[in-house]
Amino acid sequence: MKKIMMAKGARSIVEVNLGVKENEQVAIITEPKQMRIAEALAAAVIAAKAEPSIHILMPRERDGQEPPKTIAAAMKESDAFISAVYTSITHTHAVKDACANGSRGIMLTQFNEDQMIKGGVHADYHKAAADCKKVAETLAGSKVITITTPLGTNLTLSGEGRRGNALTGLVGPGEFGPVPTVEANVSPVEGSANGVIVADASIPYIGIGLLKTPVRMEVKDGYIVPETITGGEEAKKLAADWISKNDKNVYNVAEVGVGLNPECVFTGSMLEDEGVFGSLHIGVGTNITLGGIIKAPCHYDLIMTKPTLIADGIVILKDGELML
Incomplete structure (x- = not known):
């Protein structure tokens, strides 16, 4: 029954988010445990009179690890691609190269079958896109960006010279975007971030998910200071994971x-949690697909609620309410 009920979500992803056209070639990249989702997507591609191909990816050892050359080539030569995987390949050269070659992609990282049936996937994406573009335009090139929250986040950074990214869930040639999240972001200038980050909602990676205890850390000259990460078992798990990567770039403040x-509602799933209206996340690690220059072994998002976000004096969010 669940496979039947996934049909509506699959059709929305293929026809609305990806905008598949007749006779296009669509590469679907998946992992063995996501095969039912991949099959539902393939059926929707066929219904749109296009041609799907399913490429089974052996699960990556970590988020951000490149897929095999054969799968990267399939992505690059496709008209469109869908990444329905659990371990993220979003922040990879394979995605960047495919889009540079004119393909377009939808990223369904950590997507589960329930998300195909209910939740953010059924949003009015065209309506949400208007707010998304306004926020991205305001963040773009901002010299001074400040973020505060009631629980203690107090971060200052710069987006000077950086583009604003509007991830509306609707993609055109040369673009990629996650679903069901709708988000606007900017990759701050490397070395510009200073202050304190307190995540209170979710860190939807490495089995952490929804937070029972806020995770606090300090930032100096663009990097999280490892010794300052506090907040209980979840903080210990995050800190240990970063240490195991043995690469200072895992601490890079990569995204607002x-x-x-x-x-969207908080569930512990990455793309659902990142899209919750009025939430804010600080991405840490790789930023090459967002407008930056750093390729790290991973990219994790630290999600917080009730943020106040100000860019060059313009209040974008106040206590989680959109002010633009």
Whole structure:
């Protein structure tokens, strides 16, 4: 029954988010445990009179690890691609190269079958896109960005010279975007971030998910200071994971993102949590697909609620309410 009920979500992803056209070639990249989702997507591609191909990816050892050359080539030569995987390949050269070659992609990282049936996938993406673009335009090139929250986040950074990214869930040639999140983000200038980050909602990676205890850390000259990470078992797990990567770039403050999908709710799933309307996340690690220059072994998002976000004096969010 669940496979049947996934049909509506699959059709929305293929026809609305990806905008598949007749006779296009669509590469679907998946992992063995996501095969039912991949099959539902393939059926929707066929219904759209296009041609799907399913490429089974052996699960990556970590988020951000490149897929095999054969799968990267399939992505690059496709008209469009869908990444329905659990371990993220979003922040990879394979995605960047595919889009540079004119393909377009939808990223369904950590997507589960329930998300195909209810939640953010059924949002009015065209309506949400208007707010998303406004926020991205405001963040773009901002010299001074400040973020505060009631629980203690107090971070200052710069987006000078950086583009604003509007991830509306709707993609055109040369673009990729996650679903169901709708978010606007900017990748801050490397070395510009200073202050304190307190995540209180979710860190939807490495089995952490929804937070029972806020996770606090300090930032100096663009990097999280490892010794300052506190907050209970979840903080210990995050800190240990970063240490195991043995690469200072895992601590790079890579992104400021604003969730703008009214249908998303906090579940512990990455793309659902990042899209919760009025939430804010700080991405840490790789930023090459967002406008930066750093390729790290991973990219994790630290999600917080009730943020106040100000860019060059313009209040974008106040206590989680959109002010633009």
